Amino acid sequence: MDSKAMRKRILITGASGFTGKHAVVHFMKKDYEVTAAMRKEMSCEGASVVSCDLENEDQVMKLIEDANPHYILHLAGQNHVGSSWEQPLSYVNSNVIGTLHLLEAVRKKVPTARIVVAGSALQYNPSDSSTLTHPYSFSKTMQILVSEAWAKLYNLDVVTAKPSNLIGPGHSNGVCSIFAKKIAAMEKGDEKKELHISNLEARRNFIDVRDAVAAYEHLFLFGQRKAVYEIASSACYSLKEVASMLRTLAHVDFQITNDEANSEPFLIPDTSPLQLIGWKPNYSLEKSLLDILTFHRQTKD
DSSP states (O other): OOHHHHSOEEEEETTTSHHHHHHHHHHHHTTOEEEEEESSOOOOTTSEEEEOOTTOHHHHHHHHHHHOOSEEEEOOSOOOHHHHHHOHHHHHIIIIIHHHHHHHHHHHHOTTOEEEEEOOTTOOOTTOGGGOOSHHHHHHHHHHHHHHHHHHHHOOEEEEEEEOEEESSSOOOSHHHHHHHHHHHHHTTOSOSEEEEEETTOEEEEEEHHHHHHHHHHHHHHOOTTOEEEEOOSOEEEHHHHHHHHHHHOSSOOEEEEEEOOOOOOOOOOOHHHHHTTOOOOOOHHHHHHHHHHHHHHOOO
């Protein structure tokens, strides 16, 4: 039998994004046949690259028909809290309507495919409007609600993932990347030797994007149909602790300044269901921060 015919086919949406790039590399190394879908085509060695706007129903239908995937990792969408305030409808169209187009195409063309939908730790509780804090949260919550609805109504094989704050090498809008980029500029003499943090005691749970992608593969292979899985590390850290770790890794000393230092309650997500199917994180926070700093040291931007 043709070895290619035996390979599992995976479609990755949002393949040009921070997580998407890591996902393409991961699944290529695992010998999946990868279709990398993105709005604007870019080089993706070894993968089949397809330009597709998920807000265009016809393009999505053709994407699914041509890729004929066994697995779909849905990462596409907009994910910046700040810009969601200025363009809320754009976020709804991208995160909700784009997801509905994808689910409909799956329903019609590959109804047995397994879909992992990447949600967000910033989703809110729909039964408690006081937990809604920004339009991005609304769009991601609606994305998961429509995914769960289509899974229920049409018996689609949907698994939901809720990653915490993703970190790791690559271009990211996350706080660790912002800090590391500034420190790399300080090392080059291009930035004032000061790292300003609004709230030193704000606490976050961080998980390396490479660990998250490995978790997505576990969900494809072993996840429970229609279940929700938290993807997180076993501890949370204050931004002061993150900045202090980066200072020990830096080639230059710098001052850490702040506006306030107010602690915030932060519950560590329950990753036990994911651990039960064999996943565990491999990257420590220190290793992730070193890799992020190294990336920005080597990147001209």
